[in-house]
Amino acid sequence: MSNNKNGKAEEPDKMYAPEVYTMFEEVNIKLTKIEAAQQAQAKTTTASESAPALNPEDGEKIETLTAKLDTVSEQLDRPLKHHHTLDFMGNRALIALVMAVGALIASLWVIDNQRKTLANFRDNDLKYRYIQMRGEAAPADIERLRDVFDWNRNPDSIRTIRRRVEHYERLVQEQAEIESKARLNDQQAKQLQQEAETVKG
Numbered sequence: 001m002s003n004n005k006n007g008k009a010e011e012p013d014k015m016y017a018p019e020v021y022t023m024f025e026e027v028n029i030k031l032t033k034i035e036a037a038q039q040a041q042a043k044t045t046t047a048s049e050s051a052p053a054l055n056p057e058d059g060e061k062i063e064t065l066t067a068k069l070d071t072v073s074e075q076l077d078r079p080l081k082h083h084h085t086l087d088f089m090g091n092r093a094l095i096a097l098v099m100a101v102g103a104l105i106a107s108l109w110v111i112d113n114q115r116k117t118l119a120n121f122r123d124n125d126l127k128y129r130y131i132q133m134r135g136e137a138a139p140a141d142i143e144r145l146r147d148v149f150d151w152n153r154n155p156d157s158i159r160t161i162r163r164r165v166e167h168y169e170r171l172v173q174e175q176a177e178i179e180s181k182a183r184l185n186d187q188q189a190k191q192l193q194q195e196a197e198t199v200k201g
Contacts, residue, residue, distance in 0.1 A: 030062045123149050133168045
């Protein structure tokens with residue numbers, strides 16, 4: 001890390017693998033030269049005669065490359081920390097999906113409750129029509145209806161009751177139509193009789 005004008009430590013530039021390999025190669029070449037120079041020095045008895053002269057620029061390059069290599073090795077030695085976060089506020093599509101699924105579940109729950117309520121209303125309507133057909137509400141009839149509709153639900157018995165009630169209602173309607181026609185005919189007959197008497201009169 002290097003210091004800026006304020007004395008604060010700056011983060012080293014992020015380096016990529018090709019740059020690191022290039023630096024390693026340059027350091028390796030410089031070190032090879034230095035080792036060769038040291039071996040040559042060791043062979044000769046006098047260091048000044050056999051040692052090749054090092055260029056001051058090469059020394060500076062070696063120092064900068066060594067410093068860069070140290071920073072890179074420090075970065076590589078640090079353990080990697082993986083942070084897994086689930087940010088619901090950052091992903092609007094996820095929020096919309098969760099809300100849509102919640103709305104779907106809520107609407108299915110409401111529809112199921114309404115279906116059960118409507119089925120209960122239909123059953124109660126059929127019970128009422130059955131009692132009306134029977135003309136009385138004996139305790140035994142009420143217990144039988146509760147048994148068939150609620151406690152031991154029996155779809156076959158319910159169908160039979162529905163057919164009987166619908167047949168009875170159809171007969172009652174036909175009888176009412178016949179009676180209304182008879183009443184209308186009776187009224188027409190009385191009216192014709194009155195007209196005949198006024199003509200006689």
